[in-house]
Amino acid sequence: MKRKPNTETAAAAPARAVTKEDVARAAGVSHITVSRVINTPEKVSPETRARVESFIASMGYIPNMLAGGLASRRTRIVAAIVPTISHSIFAETVRGLSEKLSEQGYQLLLGQTNYSEMEETALVEAFIGRRVDGLVLTGVQHTARTRQRLKAAGIPVVETWDLTDTPIDMLVGFDNHAAGRAMGDYLIGKGYRRLAFIGGEDPRGIARFTGMRDAVLAHGAREPVHIKIPLGSFLRSGRDAIGSLLRDHPEVDAVFFSNDVIAAGAALECIRREIRVPEQIALAGFANLELAPEVTPALTTVQISGHQIGLNTAEMLLARFNGQHVAQPVCDLGYSIIEREST
Amino acid sequence: MKRKPNTETAAAAPARAVTKEDVARAAGVSHITVSRVINTPEKVSPETRARVESFIASMGYIPNMLAGGLASRRTRIVAAIVPTISHSIFAETVRGLSEKLSEQGYQLLLGQTNYSEMEETALVEAFIGRRVDGLVLTGVQHTARTRQRLKAAGIPVVETWDLTDTPIDMLVGFDNHAAGRAMGDYLIGKGYRRLAFIGGEDPRGIARFTGMRDAVLAHGAREPVHIKIPLGSFLRSGRDAIGSLLRDHPEVDAVFFSNDVIAAGAALECIRREIRVPEQIALAGFANLELAPEVTPALTTVQISGHQIGLNTAEMLLARFNGQHVAQPVCDLGYSIIEREST
DNA sequence: GTGAAAGCGCTAACAC
DNA sequence: GTGTTAGCGCTTTCAC
Numbered sequence: 001m002k003r004k005p006n007t008e009t010a011a012a013a014p015a016r017a018v019t020k021e022d023v024a025r026a027a028g029v030s031h032i033t034v035s036r037v038i039n040t041p042e043k044v045s046p047e048t049r050a051r052v053e054s055f056i057a058s059m060g061y062i063p064n065m066l067a068g069g070l071a072s073r074r075t076r077i078v079a080a081i082v083p084t085i086s087h088s089i090f091a092e093t094v095r096g097l098s099e100k101l102s103e104q105g106y107q108l109l110l111g112q113t114n115y116s117e118m119e120e121t122a123l124v125e126a127f128i129g130r131r132v133d134g135l136v137l138t139g140v141q142h143t144a145r146t147r148q149r150l151k152a153a154g155i156p157v158v159e160t161w162d163l164t165d166t167p168i169d170m171l172v173g174f175d176n177h178a179a180g181r182a183m184g185d186y187l188i189g190k191g192y193r194r195l196a197f198i199g200g201e202d203p204r205g206i207a208r209f210t211g212m213r214d215a216v217l218a219h220g221a222r223e224p225v226h227i228k229i230p231l232g233s234f235l236r237s238g239r240d241a242i243g244s245l246l247r248d249h250p251e252v253d254a255v256f257f258s259n260d261v262i263a264a265g266a267a268l269e270c271i272r273r274e275i276r277v278p279e280q281i282a283l284a285g286f287a288n289l290e291l292a293p294e295v296t297p298a299l300t301t302v303q304i305s306g307h308q309i310g311l312n313t314a315e316m317l318l319a320r321f322n323g324q325h326v327a328q329p330v331c332d333l334g335y336s337i338i339e340r341e342s343t
Numbered sequence: 344m345k346r347k348p349n350t351e352t353a354a355a356a357p358a359r360a361v362t363k364e365d366v367a368r369a370a371g372v373s374h375i376t377v378s379r380v381i382n383t384p385e386k387v388s389p390e391t392r393a394r395v396e397s398f399i400a401s402m403g404y405i406p407n408m409l410a411g412g413l414a415s416r417r418t419r420i421v422a423a424i425v426p427t428i429s430h431s432i433f434a435e436t437v438r439g440l441s442e443k444l445s446e447q448g449y450q451l452l453l454g455q456t457n458y459s460e461m462e463e464t465a466l467v468e469a470f471i472g473r474r475v476d477g478l479v480l481t482g483v484q485h486t487a488r489t490r491q492r493l494k495a496a497g498i499p500v501v502e503t504w505d506l507t508d509t510p511i512d513m514l515v516g517f518d519n520h521a522a523g524r525a526m527g528d529y530l531i532g533k534g535y536r537r538l539a540f541i542g543g544e545d546p547r548g549i550a551r552f553t554g555m556r557d558a559v560l561a562h563g564a565r566e567p568v569h570i571k572i573p574l575g576s577f578l579r580s581g582r583d584a585i586g587s588l589l590r591d592h593p594e595v596d597a598v599f600f601s602n603d604v605i606a607a608g609a610a611l612e613c614i615r616r617e618i619r620v621p622e623q624i625a626l627a628g629f630a631n632l633e634l635a636p637e638v639t640p641a642l643t644t645v646q647i648s649g650h651q652i653g654l655n656t657a658e659m660l661l662a663r664f665n666g667q668h669v670a671q672p673v674c675d676l677g678y679s680i681i682e683r684e685s686t
Numbered sequence: 687g688t689g690a691a692a693g694c695g696c697t698a699a700c701a702c
Numbered sequence: 703g704t705g706t707t708a709g710c711g712c713t714t715t716c717a718c
Contacts, residue, residue, distance in 0.1 A: 017496070019711060030689050035713070045687060060495055062472045066418065067711035070409045070694045077452075077473075085438050091428050098428070098455055107469060109420075110453045112441055126450060129405045130420075152403055153360070235637045268637050271614070294578045294611050362695060373705050378697065388703060410695035413710045 018061045027055045038063060069131065078317060079109040079127035080136040081120055083202065084232050089259065089287050089306040090138065093160060096310020097136060104318055106133070113138075115202055115231045121146045128153045134317040140164040140171070141203045156320040158313045161306075162204055163332060170320075170329040172312045176204045179302050179335040180211025183256050183284055186300075186337050187212075188219045192254035192282055196225035198241045198266070199258025200233055208286060212256050225249050229262065238265025246275070253281060254343065260285035260292045260301055267295045267342065282343040297341030304335050361404045370398045381406060412474065421660060422452040422470035423479040424463055426545065427575050432602065432630050432649040433481065436503060439653020440479065447661055449476070456481075458545055458574045464489045471496045477660040483507040483514070484546045499663040501656045504649075505547055506675060513663075513672040515655045519547045522645050522678040523554025526599050526627055529643075529680050530555075531562045535597035535625055539568035541584045541609070542601025543576055551629060555599050568592050572605065581608025589618070596624060597686065603628035603635045603644055610638045610685065625686040640684035647678045 024031040029052060036044045037052040044052070055061070069075035078101055082090040098108045109132060111123035121143045127135060128149060134156040137146075140163070150157050150168055157169040162176055187195060195216055199205040213224050227245055229237045238257065242265075245252060257263035263285030270277050277283055277297050285292055285301040292299040312331050319326050367374040372395060379387045380395040387395070398404070412418035421444055425433040441451045452475060454466035464486045470478060471492060477499040480489075483506070493500050493511055500512040505519055530538060538559055542548040556567050570588055572580045581600065585608075588595060600606035606628030613620050620626055620640050628635055628644040635642040655674050662669050 017711095021711080031712085032689060032714095033687090036688085039713085043687070048687080060492070062468055062492070062496075064413075064474060064711050065472045066409055066413045066474050067694090068713070070407075070413055070696085071711080071713040073694075073713095075409065085428065085434050085441070086431065088429065088431065088434075091431075091434050094453070095428050095455065098453060102454070102466075105469075107473065108453050110437070110441060110451050111445070112438065123445075125405055126448075129408045130450065131407060131409050149403070149405070153405075234633050236633070239637065265637060268639060271639055290577045290579070294582065294608060296611060296614050360695095364695080374695090375697085375705060376703085379704085382697085386703075391703080407695050410710090411697070413712085414695080414697040416697095416710075 017064070018059050020061070020063065023052065023055050023059055023061045026059060027052045073131070074321075075131050075133055076106045077109055077130065077132045078106055078134045078136065078314075079111060079123075079130070079132040081111040081113060081123050081127075082138050083115045084112050085110065087232065087259075088261075088289055092306035093138075093310040093313070096307040097314050098310075100311050100314030101318070104321075106318070106321075117141070117143050117146070121149075124149055128155075133321055134158070136160060136313055136317075137168075139203055140167065140173075142168070156317055158316060160309050160313055162207070163330070167330060170313075170316050170326060170331075172309050172316065172331040172333065174304055174333045174335050176207035177211035177214075179286070179304070180208035180213075180256070181215040182211075182335065182337055183208075183286075183302055184212035184215025185219075186339075187254045187256065187282070187284065187343065188216060188221060190254075190282070190343055192343075193221045194249075194251050194253045195221065196227060196245055196249060196252045196255045197258070198227045198229060198238070198245065198255055198262060200231040201228055202231055205258040208256075208258055224256075225252055234261055235265035235268065238262030238267075239269040242266035242269050246273075246281070254278070254284070255281065256284045256286075258286055260287050260289040260299060263299055263301070263342075264291045264295045267297070267299065271296065278341070278343050284343055288338055292338075293340065300340045300343040301338050302335050303338045304333065308333060360407070361402050363404070363406070366395065366398050366402055366404050369402065370395045416474070417664075418474050418476055419449045420452055420473065420475045421449055421477045421479065421657075422454060422466075422473070422475040424454040424456060424466050424470075425481050426458045427455050428453065430575065430602075431604075431632055435649035436481075436653040436656070439650040440657050441653075443654050443657030444661070447664075449661070449664075460484070460486050460489070464492075467492055471498070476664055477501070479503060479656055479660075480511075482546055483510065483516075485511070499660055501659060503652050503656055505550070506673075510673060513656075513659050513669060513674075515652050515659065515674040515676065517647055517676045517678050519550035520554035520557075522629070522647070523551035523556075523599070524558040525554075525678065525680055526551075526629075526645055527555035527558025528562075529682075530597045530599065530625070530627065530686065531559060531564060533597075533625070533686055535686075536564045537592075537594050537596045538564065539570060539588055539592060539595045539598045540601070541570045541572060541581070541588065541598055541605060543574040544571055545574055548601040551599075551601055567599075568595055577604055578608035578611065581605030581610075582612040585609035585612050589616075589624070597621075597627070598624065599627045599629075601629055603630050603632040603642060606642055606644070606685075607634045607638045610640070610642065614639065621684070621686050627686055631681055635681075636683065643683045643686040644681050645678050646681045647676065651676060 113119040288303040363374040456462040631646040
């Protein structure tokens with residue numbers, strides 16, 4: 001076999017990475033042929049392809065996608081921005097996204113806002129700077145600057161976890177207000193009249209509350225008690241909140257929580273205090289997390305799927321990337337009440 | 344018609360993004376000056392800087408970090424590979440990583456292996472192809488190919504969640520075997536003699552089990568029962584597993600779980616069956632997750648911090664990026680037994 | 687089927 | 703302080 005002057009030496013040198021040029025030289029072809037072997041192997045003769053492939057393997061060549069992205073204007077990177085990855089609902093969405101995207105060689109860049117719109121804007125700018133092929137946002141409420149940057153960048157965007165009449169581009173979610181209303185209707189239907197809502201004040205939590213309140217008021221029941229807890233709350237907040245509620249509003253007969261984790265915290269507190277659920281007080285959660293059916297009593301909740309949101313989002317993005325027209329840019333995944341023992 | 348420069352300001356043109364050149368032309372300077380305004384503003388005269396900055400803002404210029412990364416060989420991207428983002432322990436690590444890294448303008452690329460070493464290898468190659476500045480791995484067990492690729496790439500690597508004498512590069516974790524041993528010692532010390540372990544068969548779960556077994560055998564107690572459950576298990580698996588254990592091994596007086604989630608599942612099952620914990624059977628978890636102190640009875644567990652692992656990992660990486668020498672490439676975060684009601 | 691030329695948008699030297 | 707000259711490693715277009 002003949003090779004041009006010492007081109008090998010690629011062994012374990014952190015000095016310079018192996019390039020297409022190196023492989024091309026070793027294989028005695030031009031670098032464009034190496035490129036074809038990797039991207040469009042069917043356009044290369046079998047013999048050439050085999051030889052090039054063997055050199056790629058032996059030299060440990062890994063294409064520089066940075067250079068590729070710069071030249072092709074496609075990075076094959078999608079960015080996802082969530083309030084926090086610690087909350088299992090968002091973690092599930094991210095899991096679904098990452099799973100689906102990686103099937104097609106796309107990678108996921110992750111950003112956390114801590115529920116701050118400013119942080120979101122900063123992340124959007126950073127991700128646009130990295131020329132991501134698509135961007136996934138949580139919620140539908142964003143700063144004017146975010147919208148403007150996204151518009152200017154002209155990349156596919158998917159908003160998630162909510163619904164709106166004015167999406168930036170695409171949307172995968174469900175109607176939080178309607179879901180809250182459905183829960184309100186359900187609780188009223190079960191005979192509860194003195195309701196309360198415990199949740200954080202993010203836009204979706206607020207929508208769930210107002211939906212529930214609208215339903216309750218429509219039925220002529222009294223205005224629900226609204227207990228606000230910090231954003232990104234967990235079990236502990238649920239325990240504490242139900243504690244204050246029981247103390248300050250002993251007449252309340254049913255509580256709707258903005259998610260299952262805080263509802264579960266409340267359920268655990270009720271067990272500890274030997275308060276009978278739902279006889280003394282009914283509890284209802286949101287999201288149907290893994291925890292919901294497992295606590296005692298099992299939680300009535302609103303079924304939605306964070307994982308499905310991730311999968312659908314990925315599919316819509318991939319369709320766009322593949323040049324397909326997305327006929328339905330808004331995907332309403334809906335919700336349903338799951339009745340269990342806690343109500 | 345010839346290709347025309349396109350100097351106009353970016354109103355909402357998806358055609359071509361604003362470049363340094365565009366800004367430079369508008370401001371009447373060379374593009375390198377724009378570059379300086381962004382990267383080393385102190386090297387530009389205040390007047391020039393102000394003028395350039397105003398054009399950057401008005402034109403909505405966002406630097407192309409792809410091009411910058413190609414030229415500078417620094418992408419300011421770190422990749423993290425975890426078994427699954429759905430498990431809160433890993434989510435916490437990722438949260439810590441992302442928080443700390445973003446403070447310095449670094450972004451996080453996320454990959455999930457589903458506990459497969461092959462997937463890990465594929466991800467490592469993909470991330471190296473994207474020329475990430477650093478790579479974070481979960482665990483210390485990797486394919487030969489992973490190690491070799493990482494060696495050749497010569498980038499900073501941090502292995503996490505475990506300890507080893509032969510790290511690839513840096514390490515932030517704790518000794519799973521010793522932690523398991525400590526729990527074994529503790530349970531023996533409390534008078535339990537017929538122990539069991541319930542957990543998944545990932546390397547760290549296995550280490551926790553063998554550690555616990557070693558301790559138990561050293562004390563002359565009998566070989567612990569070992570119940571294996573699927574990787575990535577949640578509450579449900581804990582319930583099911585404790586069910587089979589109670590049926591098949593009614594003599595067992597204490598169970599050590601490979602994490603708090605499955606332990607909590609078991610605790611919930613015990614509540615439901617009205618089995619008294621710890622009188623009839625003692626339960627101990629691992630990781631001191633948020634759930635551990637909240638279930639009834641509160642879980643004895645091994646305290647470690649996934650979030651801290653993320654923070655320390657990010658700090659070591661950043662130190663390396665900033666050219667500092669990391670004196671302690673191995674960071675043992677330790678562990679401690681937290682005694683609660685369940686034992 | 688294969689190759690040459692021309693960038694992609696930026697930073698790293700080195701000049702002025 | 704500011705500009706000039708070279709690339710970074712790849713894909714694209716068009717030629718053969």
